Amino acid sequence: MRILVALYLFVIAAGCGPHKSLKISVINPADSSRADQPAVLSRAWIDSFSGKSCECMIPVIEDSNFVLIPSQCDDINKDGKWDELAFVISLRPKEEKILSLRWVKKEKAPKYKMRTNIRFALIDNGNYNETFSAVRLKGTDTRYTSTxxxxxxxxxxxxxxxxxxxxxxxxxxxxxxxxxxxxxLDSVGINASYHEMQPWGMDILKVGNSLGAGSIALLIGDSLYRVGPGCKGTYELLFEGPVRSSLRLGYSEWKINDRNYSITHDITIWAGSYGYENSVSVAGAKGDESLVLGIVNKDTDSLMITHYNNRFVSLITHDRQSISGEFLGMSLLLNAVDFKNADSTSRTKGEIIETFYAQLHLPMDQPVFYSFFAGWEKTDSLFASKEQFLGLLSYQSYLRSKPVIIHIKN
Known part of the structure; x- marks a missing residue:
């Protein structure tokens, strides 16, 4: 009897007692349907209703028909313990869905189809070895980097x-x-050129010395600086899963005249999206800098700037600007409060050329968030239409102004 009592007390002390299941309401307040809507529940929020969770159990999500909804538990602060439960959900206009959160042993966690992926591999004697952290190469020669x-x-x-x-x-x-x-991506570029059409697709953008598809720069006075030449650049895989994956690009000890910057650029991609999300933080800012975000304009002369209800701004191009000549739409979607103005670089002179760019306020103590979207007509023939691509941006901005409502259902 004493042994049983002692074992019971040990289990309770270890935090691995019964975990309470929850009913969760997810409401779409928008007049439009949502497909693959991202949703994130913090562990602290879940624990406040379910009781303190232990590391031997993880939560899973089911719909009202007891069908599992793909989800993942992500370690955000890199302490070896999960911090957020992420999933995507589709909702009709004004729909409320009641989901069930229950607990399973970690070793019995369901395996879901991967809908996001990050790949970074070093080439060594013909072998491609995946790495989860790395230091950036010096130089700018693609003939070297590609080897x-x-x-x-x-x-x-x-x-x-x-x-x-x-x-x-x-x-x-x-x-x-x-x-x-x-x-x-795990096999792209290994046995066939991604600059030519393959069964999966191809590299579709001519980047050159532009900022390409959403790269960042700094504007100080009237001088535009590409981020990080001469500084230490780093890569780190943050997390990877069936519904979202995230990586971090870091730039430290970046010296411009008498200034010294460190930049953290986190990139996240969600299942079902035509783009990726960004968080950029700059340490060492003096207050007179602007963050710059770019779109290559090598094959277009037209930039569209659209404001949505004073909450979002988008810079949009749509033209036959893919490498093989198909229609390609590209866009930056920004918070209006961050946006200063838009401009373009020279097409031939300077460190950065052939770029439309957005100039953003750079807060001293918080990150800047933005999204980059791309719609290629071979992915979906609707993107051959400028109006359809503009509609994607309008739809995205509208949904972001009407975030889903999540609460516990009694």
Whole structure:
């Protein structure tokens, strides 16, 4: 009897007692349907209703028909314990869905289809070895970088589109146009050129010396600086899962004249989205800088700037600007409060050329958030229409102004 009591007290002390199941209400307040709407529940919020959770159990989500909804538990602060439960959900206009949160042993966690993926691999004697952290290469020569790094740097994808970062002092962003929902980046560039059409798609953007597909820069006075030449650049995989994946690009000891900056650029891609999300923090700012976000304009002369209800601003291009000549729409979606103005670089002179850019306020003590979207007509023929691509941005801004409402259902 004493042994049983002692064992019971040990289990309670370890925090692995029964976990309370929950009923969760998810409400769409918008007049439009939502497909693959991202949702995040913090562990602290779940524990406040379910009781303190232990590391031997994880939560899963079911709909009213007891069908599992793909989800993942992510360790945000890198302490070895999960901090957030993430999932995506589809909702009709004004719909409320009642979901069940229950607990399963970690070793019996369901396996879901991967709809997001991050790939970064080093090339060594013909072998492609995936890495979860790395220091950026020096120089800007693609002929060198492409022999050291698969796809020349970290790449991220979902079931709609893919992107990559040139992990050298170019720091550009590129687009992989996809014609399959499968995760393909693990093998891209190994046995076939991604500059030519493959069964999965291809590299579709001419980046050159532009800021490409959403790269960042700093504007100080009237001088525009590409982020990080000569500084230490780093890559870190933050988390990866079936519904979202995230990586971090870091730039430290970046010296401009008498200034010294450190920049953290977190990139997250969600399942079902035609873009990726960004969080940029700058340490060492003096207050007179602007954060710059770019879109290459090598094959277009037209920039559209749209304001949505004083809450969001989008910079949009749509033209036959893919490498093989198809229609490609690209857009930056910004918080209106951050937006200063838009401009363009020279097409031939300067460190950064052939770029439309947004100039943003740079807060001293908080990150700046923005999104980048890409719609290629071979992914969806609707993107051959400028109006359809503009509609995607209008739809995204509207949904963001009407966030889903999540609460416990009694």
């Amino acid at each position: 050291i790094l698969q796809m020349e740097g970290p790449a991220w994808e979902n079931d709609k589109v893919g992107f990559r970062n040139y992990f050298d002092e170019r720091s550009g962003m590129d687009i992989f146009g996809k014609i399959t929902p499968d995760m393909v």
